Amino acid sequence: MATLLAVGAAVPARAADSDAPRKQSVATAKAGRAASGVGAFQTLGDNVHFSHTVKGHINAHGWWKNLSGPARGVKAKVTVWLQVKRGGQWKTLSTDVRNVYSGGGSGKRAAAAYKCTYNVGVYEFRSVIDVDLIGYSDDSYRKTTATQKLGCGL
DSSP: EEEEEEEEEEOOOSSSSSSSSOOOOOOEEEEOOSOOOEEEEEEEEEEOOOOOSSTTEEEEEEEEEEEEEETTTOOEEEEEEEEEEEEEEEEEEEEEEEEEEEEESSSEEEEEEEEOOOOSEEEEEEEEEEEEETTTTTTOOOEEEOOEEEOOOO
């Protein structure tokens, strides 16, 4: 099997593809190593944010972008974990797994969501995104987005 180079980045949260991005912290891109350098793709995800469509929910999205090589026309298994920091440790609140083509947008991403039980107290949230191209081996890199402090009760 061919091996692909994975690159990760976080981008500002967006309500939809047509909306202007909100200014939020953006994680630095990090390249993973690939044995053969056959191709490359980018692991992308937005920071955890309040839903723009479902009141009282927080969301985290993950997707991928083909940069070069055989990934064109290939689907990837995208997994996104929405996590909260409790007792000094990260705990997963919600997970979503989707097989999607490169690109992002509502039809080309995984979306983990969590319903806030009450808006008392501020907690730290992040998302972790893993992209595995179907039919290709890649490294074990997972993108971790910047920590966001949100008033979302648990």
